[in-house]
Amino acid sequence: MPELNEPQKQAVAHLEGPLLVFAGAGSGKTRTITYRIANLLATRVPPYRILAVTFTNKAAAEMRERLTHLTSPEVTRDLWIGTFHSVCARLLRRYHDAVGLRRDFVIYDASDQKAVVVRALRELGYDERQFPPKQVLSAISGEKSEGRGPREAKQLGRLTDVVLEVFARYEQALGLSNAVDFDDLILKVTQLVEDPASAAGLDLRLRFSHVLVDEFQDTNLIQYRLVRALSERTQNLCVVGDDDQSIYRWRGADVRLIRSFKKDFANAIIIKLEQNYRSTANIVAAALGVIEPSREREPKELWTNAPAGDPVRVRAVMDEREEAEQVLRGIQTELSRGTQANSIAVFYRVHAQSRTLEEAMRKGNVPYQIIGGMKFFERAEVKDLLAYLRLASNPTSDTDLARVINTPARGIGDKTVEHLLNVASESSVCAFEAIPQAMKELGTAASKKLGAFKNLIETLQVEATRLSPSELAGHILEVTGYRELLRKEDTAESDARLGNLEELVGSIQDYETETVDTEPTLSGYLERVSLVAATDSQKNGPMVSLMTVHSAKGLEFDAVFLTGMEQEMFPYRGIASGEDEELEEERRLAYVAITRARRRLTITYAGTRTLFGQTRYLERSQFLDDLPKSVIKLEGSPRAARSAGGQAGARYGAGYVGGYSPGGYRSRGDGNFQGQRYASTGLAKDRPVLAPGSRVVERDEYSQQSSGEGQAVRPGSHVRHVRFGEGVVQSVEGGMKPSVVASFPGYGEKRILLEFLEPA
DNA sequence: GCACGGCGCATTTTT
């Protein structure tokens, strides 16, 4: 094997028995995996006996492509490479009978799921405000991702009775609709594989001789059970991952699975890929500084032979606007020195931060693209057309039926729909089947319209067998009057919607031309739409990418701008809820962000940030304290920026509320005025100054950038007022004109602008 | 059935 380092070679050469590979960031993981599979093929393991599971379709496509180069398209074609969900969907199409599904089952996405939950709540008579559908759904999904249905969940007793009731109703509704959700795809296959009595299960247990899981640190329990069961016979399970990069706990990923793999597989070989080939030494050092305080990491030493490179720039700015300007300037410098736009990226913690950055890019004429955000397939008109297509394939899908039964408007009002759904749930059938019964009970007008809708769907079912998927889509837009309606509307918005619909039809045509091995089918297209995230915004041409840190995982760029490195923003305020593990995950997220950069990394943090219409005063992120100061270069200062903006003068200064102050970093070191971070709410708790094990970074390094005047105010602070004398602060409010409520002996509580106070 | 206005709310996201 050419150009592999020692541990990589070991991993590639390991063919039989359980294998755990800890693959550090930039350590050549994909290369190792693909070589290993090629090696398996070379030892005459048939390709159709190899299952490789990835986390994204993109990763799957990349792996397949690399393997195509190493072997041949014929061989690669037969490999089982895909995401957990797409592999399971494919298996379920084959074994649908065994789990009680009809072949054309549909896959419900988050919004479909939510619609089902809302309906269940309403039917059961519960208040949606008291039981927010999103939370109910996440509880349900949490159970399913650990392999429990309503019954098992009840036994476990972690859910409230209401949620359990909704859960049961939800499952029933999906069954009647011949629909599954994402959790089901994995859950149902796992149940099959684990069922000793099932013929399909036996088939599955014998199917694969080698199973490989990428990004294993982001696997949830049911996914782990699946691959364990699939490889139980041969024990040829290879898992690859990095516990330091586990960032999806909130959706069920369990980092303990990778850490305890060796307990389940006592004879597992463990290999660590620790040499980083991606980044400069300074960037690697910065990354290590951030991750090392992490508590329960698997011990490993990321290292590099690369030269130090540029220092990591840490820039203080006044607010998000100055931050955006600085990022823009940085990008322009990169471009002028020849860095390709598409190897430049800007990261932020939450999408809401993107707008200001976007505006700056536009102003500076920098070509950019936002990754993520509102997705093409989430748009109403796109969902409508897809709902029609799904009904043509599977008319039992209640969510789809409810969605389009009156879109475009055809006089079937809420009352009629409600009646129909009630009839359906009373007789435990899907809504489509309930139409004849409902028609009997309704007035002539409503009945007639319902009948017409039923005819429409039945016609579409027939057309679906005659027309190609894209032709059917065009047909639907005509016969439903959908296209006509938008044409007549003739506004900028309706134009955009028409455009989106054309794009959707175009995407179906693409599917048809791309599908060469097999016949392109409607259900094939629908499955692809359900399982493949829209790569719509991936336009061509060199563009700077703006994205959340989560989206950045798995990517790399020559130059990275990491923005919003402030307490409460990053780590995101999750720590307020107190769980250590949340802070740990934020730390890993920061590690992921830093390790994306190949050559240059610029980190910015702002003194104030306006988010959701509220201006808040923020401290530097605690993670900045963990960067070894030998590799960083500090630039800018919030104070200088502020004076440049022409707001100076007050004793506390407009910016000195609530824990942030230019000298505040120093004052934190003094042990005074720690901790107040939520100027407007007073919610903040004192945080531990430093996590155990973290390095103490000299505050002077930072505070020397500012004059050090001013101090943070928080409830309990003593202040002095010209007229009221000395008082104690009760609460603090930020905003353009920060104020406090303070109680003054003899005067009571007074709200006073901060600029009229001085420290007592 | 639809347009409009008020209210409440606000991570991260792939599948």
Place this chain on the structure above:
DNA sequence: TGCGCCGTGC
């Protein structure tokens, strides 16, 4: 701030 959801009024 801005979006989605709900209720109201036509």
